[in-house]
Amino acid sequence: MAQPSPSYTVALHLEVPASQKAVTTLVDTASATGAIVNGVDVADTEGDTLIVDLTADTRDSVHRGELVKAVQTIDGVVVNNVGDSTFLAHVGGKIEIASKYPIRNRRDLARVYTPGVARVCKAIYDHPERARQLTIKKNTVAVVTDGTAVLGMGDIGPSAAMPVMEGKAVLFKQFGDVDAWPVALDTKDPEEIIAICKAIAPAYGGINLEDIAAPKCFDIEARLREELDIPVFHDDQHGTAIVTLAALINALRIVGKRIEDVRIVLSGVGAAGSAIAKLLMAHGATDIVGYGRTGALVATDTEGMNEHRRWLAENTNPRGVTGSLKEGLKGADVFIGVSSGNLLQPSDLSVMAKDAIVFAMANPTPEVDPIGAADYAAVVATGRSDYPNQINNVLAFPGLFRGLLDTGITNISTELLRAAATGIAGVISDDELSPVFIIPGAFDTRVAESVASAASVSDSPRFNGPKLTSCRTSAENNWSSGSCSTSCTRRRCSLSPARSKRTGSPSRRTRPADGRCAPAMVRSRVVLPEPLAPSNAILAPAGTSRSRSRSTSRPSKPATIPAATSLIASTTQLPT
Numbered sequence: 001m002a003q004p005s006p007s008y009t010v011a012l013h014l015e016v017p018a019s020q021k022a023v024t025t026l027v028d029t030a031s032a033t034g035a036i037v038n039g040v041d042v043a044d045t046e047g048d049t050l051i052v053d054l055t056a057d058t059r060d061s062v063h064r065g066e067l068v069k070a071v072q073t074i075d076g077v078v079v080n081n082v083g084d085s086t087f088l089a090h091v092g093g094k095i096e097i098a099s100k101y102p103i104r105n106r107r108d109l110a111r112v113y114t115p116g117v118a119r120v121c122k123a124i125y126d127h128p129e130r131a132r133q134l135t136i137k138k139n140t141v142a143v144v145t146d147g148t149a150v151l152g153m154g155d156i157g158p159s160a161a162m163p164v165m166e167g168k169a170v171l172f173k174q175f176g177d178v179d180a181w182p183v184a185l186d187t188k189d190p191e192e193i194i195a196i197c198k199a200i201a202p203a204y205g206g207i208n209l210e211d212i213a214a215p216k217c218f219d220i221e222a223r224l225r226e227e228l229d230i231p232v233f234h235d236d237q238h239g240t241a242i243v244t245l246a247a248l249i250n251a252l253r254i255v256g257k258r259i260e261d262v263r264i265v266l267s268g269v270g271a272a273g274s275a276i277a278k279l280l281m282a283h284g285a286t287d288i289v290g291y292g293r294t295g296a297l298v299a300t301d302t303e304g305m306n307e308h309r310r311w312l313a314e315n316t317n318p319r320g321v322t323g324s325l326k327e328g329l330k331g332a333d334v335f336i337g338v339s340s341g342n343l344l345q346p347s348d349l350s351v352m353a354k355d356a357i358v359f360a361m362a363n364p365t366p367e368v369d370p371i372g373a374a375d376y377a378a379v380v381a382t383g384r385s386d387y388p389n390q391i392n393n394v395l396a397f398p399g400l401f402r403g404l405l406d407t408g409i410t411n412i413s414t415e416l417l418r419a420a421a422t423g424i425a426g427v428i429s430d431d432e433l434s435p436v437f438i439i440p441g442a443f444d445t446r447v448a449e450s451v452a453s454a455a456s457v458s459d460s461p462r463f464n465g466p467k468l469t470s471c472r473t474s475a476e477n478n479w480s481s482g483s484c485s486t487s488c489t490r491r492r493c494s495l496s497p498a499r500s501k502r503t504g505s506p507s508r509r510t511r512p513a514d515g516r517c518a519p520a521m522v523r524s525r526v527v528l529p530e531p532l533a534p535s536n537a538i539l540a541p542a543g544t545s546r547s548r549s550r551s552t553s554r555p556s557k558p559a560t561i562p563a564a565t566s567l568i569a570s571t572t573q574l575p576t
Contacts, residue, residue: 002365003386004036004057010064011083012054017076018045023052029074030056033067055085094166095173095181132205132408141180141401142204143168144197146188148213149236149271152340152363158184161211168210168235175448176398178405180208190216194223201228205405208397209234214271215306231404231412237275239393240361242400242417243439244276244336245283246424247359247391250438251379255355257333263353264288265332267325267367268339269297274308276336277316279421282414288316289332291325291339298322333357335377341365346372361391379435388436395424395440399451407456416455423454 016022023040030037035056044051054071058064064084072079103109110116124131132138147161148154165182172180183200185193197207197220207230209221217234224232233239252259264280266273269290277288290297290312297313298320305313321328325343329335330351336359337343344367349358358373360366361383370387373380381389400420403409409416427440427450440447 002059004034004059004063005386006057007086007364008058008060008064009038009085010035010056010058010067011085011088012056012068012071012079013043013081013083014052014054014071015078015080016050016052018048018050022074022076023050025074026052026054026071026077029070030054030067033070034059034063035067090163090166094163095169131202135203136179137203137205139177139179139405140204141172141178141206141208141405142183142197142200143172143180143208143210144183144185144193144212145210146185146193146212148188148211149217150211155213158186165210168208171394172208172398172401174398175394175442176402176452178398178401190220193220194227197224197232198227201230204230206231206233206401208401209236211236214274215308217271218274218308225411229410231401231410233397233400233412234271234275235393235397237271238279238412238417239396239400240272240338241275241279242396242421243391243393243424244359244361245279245418245421246395247381247389247439248280248334248336248357249283249422249425250428250433251334251357251359251381253433254435254438255357255378257355259284260286262287262333263331264334264336265325265328266290267335267337267343268292268362269309269312270338272338274312276338277312279414279417281315283418283421287318289319289321289328290316291328295324296321296328335359335367337361337367339367341367344368346375349373349376352376359391379438381438385442389438390442391439392442394442395447396420396451399423399448400455402448403452403455406452409455419454420451423450426450 014026016026027037027040035058038055038057039053041053042050043053056067058067064082068079068082071077101108101112103112120134124134143165145158145161145165147156147158150156150161150164153160162182162184165184169180169182172178183196185196187193187196193212201207207224207228209217209224209232212220212234217236221232221234221237248259252262259280262285264285264287266277266288269277269292273290277290280288292309296317297309298317299314300320302310302313326348329344329348331353333353333355334357335349335352338361341362342365346369349356349368352358355378356376357379358368358377359381360368360370360373361381363383366382366384370380370382370384379389380387381391383391385392404412424440424447427444427446428437
């Protein structure tokens with residue numbers, strides 16, 4: 001049975017007799033239903049009556065109804081209102097736009113808008129790569145969905161998907177200090193989705209594809225990666241794969257097994273399952289058997305499969321295992337579930353190898369009861385926050401995009417994904433590691449920094465100027481890397497946005513300070529050519545460090561800027 005959860009917190013506005021016994025009876029009655037009472041607050045008094053707000057966690061909507069009915073049976077108690085805290089948190093949406101530059105007078109207005117803004121527009125027109133420094137592009141990600149594969153609900157459409165996309169934007173900001181914005185598209189046509197993403201790309205530093213159904217999600221991502229000069233990441237695939245590999249690295253440390261030697265059973269071969277299999281194989285896994293609705297994928301039976309599932313069938317299951325999921329568990333060292341709830345009974349795990357590892361990651365209901373699974377497995381993990389070892393994508397994507405935006409990396413390679421996974425796993429030291437602590441918590445402030453740093457050491461291509469069909473004049477294109485003529489097809493400069501080297505050790509705190517746990521924004525420097533060189537060029541968000549130009553005069557040669565994250569040193573050269 002599911003446990004009471006903050007996802008189903010109910011708020012009851014009640015009239016209660018003004019007596020200690022009445023309040024005690026109220027709490028006892030609520031608790032007897034299985035609800036977890038969080039608080040009873042007296043809002044007002046009216047003679048012999050108290051106005052009371054009771055909040056409690058319940059299991060689901062049915063349990064909430066049971067709680068309300070039980071409270072209504074208490075003599076003298078009147079239920080005036082029943083509120084759902086989750087819905088209340090969504091009223092009016094969860095995100096907003098805030099200005100980083102206060103407009104207090106006409107001088108401020110002249111700088112932020114007309115006429116001063118025209119100078120900045122002209123600078124970007126003359127040198128398009130400057131958009132990454134002079135607009136929100138440097139720190140902004142589009143969270144794009146068509147609403148066809150939302151959580152476990154499937155195709156519910158773009159409007160119904162918006163709460164998830166807003167939540168994603170909140171997580172980007174909270175954990176990675178990345179400004180993200182939902183882009184919910186009212187189309188299911190892959191070509192239209194690709195065209196729209198390409199059309200809006202100038203405003204964003206990266207694109208996070210979200211809740212787009214397989215198999216079209218594979219093709220959309222591949223096309224956009226090929227045709228755009230900003231990083232494109234499908235979190236349902238690669239975010240899930242990153243955190244799964246991170247958890248498995250540490251789980252294998254617990255049981256003393258090597259990934260090259262273990263037999264892995266994978267339940268679910270959609271977007272997430274395919275990406276998990278490929279990343280585990282890249283990390284050394286040699287024996288993975290994937291299971292779909294009809295049983296094990298095998299190379300001898302691929303008729304009717306799309307090309308992505310066919311690839312899995314032909315490149316996994318080296319022993320040619322057939323049959324059902326339950327049959328396939330015999331002798332398996334690892335079970336990874338990204339499918340649907342209650343597929344297995346805990347006793348089904350009894351046939352697995354000694355010191356088995358079980359990742360039952362289906363949400364909201366795991367493939368097998370985690371409590372029961374612990375009787376048969378050495379390590380158990382889920383996708384839920386109310387059990388130990390939550391395997392949650394929030395550990396991956398904020399820090400990953402933080403590193404991508406900081407370093408200008410445009411290609412998300414398999415090695416970069418592996419680096420991110422090992423970065424997450426490495427947060428937990430040997431003395432911290434245990435069967436109930438194989439992966440950091442969502443609020444561990446070390447995680448985003450570690451992932452960003454790991455991503456930064458990748459040798460993936462970096463931003464090299466926007467893709468253009470032509471250059472305006474040869475005189476405008478004397479970049480630090482050389483010159484180009486009017487016949488060139490792509491502007492080039494060694495522009496590499498960066499942050500200076502972070503100092504000190506990452507915090508080991510697991511709770512956010514003042515509601516934030518984002519990596520610290522640090523100082524960078526830039527020199528803009530005359531006549532555009534300001535005496536104080538502000539490039540960092542409000543509340544963070546500010547960057548200042550080294551000089552207000554035209555430099556004799558491009559400025560070289562030491563920069564980047566803690567594990568990389570790169571240079572930034574701006575055109576003269």
